[in-house]
Amino acid sequence: EVQLVESGGGLVQPGGSLRLSCSASGFIFSNYAIHWVRRAPGKGLEYVSAISSNGDSTYYADSVEGRFTISRDNSKNRVSLEMTSLRAEDTAVYYCVKSLGDATVTYYFDYWGQGTLVTVSS
Amino acid sequence: QSALTQPASVSGSPGQSITFSCTGTSTDLGDYYYVSWYQQHPGKAPKLMIFDVSSRPSGISNRFSGSKSGNTASLTISGLQPEDEADYHCSSYTNSGLVFGGGTKLTVL
Numbered sequence: 001e002v003q004l005v006e007s008g009g010g011l012v013q014p015g016g017s018l019r020l021s022c023s024a025s026g027f028i029f030s031n032y033a034i035h036w037v038r039r040a041p042g043k044g045l046e047y048v049s050a051i052s053s054n055g056d057s058t059y060y061a062d063s064v065e066g067r068f069t070i071s072r073d074n075s076k077n078r079v080s081l082e083m084t085s086l087r088a089e090d091t092a093v094y095y096c097v098k099s100l101g102d103a104t105v106t107y108y109f110d111y112w113g114q115g116t117l118v119t120v121s122s
Numbered sequence: 123q124s125a126l127t128q129p130a131s132v133s134g135s136p137g138q139s140i141t142f143s144c145t146g147t148s149t150d151l152g153d154y155y156y157v158s159w160y161q162q163h164p165g166k167a168p169k170l171m172i173f174d175v176s177s178r179p180s181g182i183s184n185r186f187s188g189s190k191s192g193n194t195a196s197l198t199i200s201g202l203q204p205e206d207e208a209d210y211h212c213s214s215y216t217n218s219g220l221v222f223g224g225g226t227k228l229t230v231l
Contacts, residue, residue: 044224045168045211059219095167107215108158110179112167
């Protein structure tokens, strides 16, 4: 059974930093790209970032480019999202999502984690 | 503002059929047949209901169906059930990555 478990969310002040982690199981982790999607309170889903199966290729939405960094450790079946210079508008539930294949390009998402809440507030 | 446009809310009675719309442009939804729909109950993760415009993943009821015409995609739920009450999100592939709609809240009266 595919499982994706996010951790690391919490309350942080504007301008602060936070590191989210996603631990995966139930599939050959090193064969698949991983994505992050977020949902702000009262808003729709927003595609945030992605990393290819071998970590060589990454993608960032314009809204987080230069502030967020995605990385992965295939030996630990884990993906991380380092978030810096956080803003109030980054407040959201962040979901770790499995890709269809090894590239950052995907046409839809088949497996989602339960999400971790990030709150940016003073 | 979301890339795709969805109505904020719709409602229906048990047993009815209801259709959600999702409107994009000729450069996203109108240009690709990679439209997907996700159901999300409060506090839960999104669940894939439809992919590639009209395909259902294994285990998804045939009460759910999808279609597309021009720049607008649609999700139809037939035989509405109380457990269908949830948020529904549409998504489309673009050459800049996946884009989503703002989501539609379905209320089953």
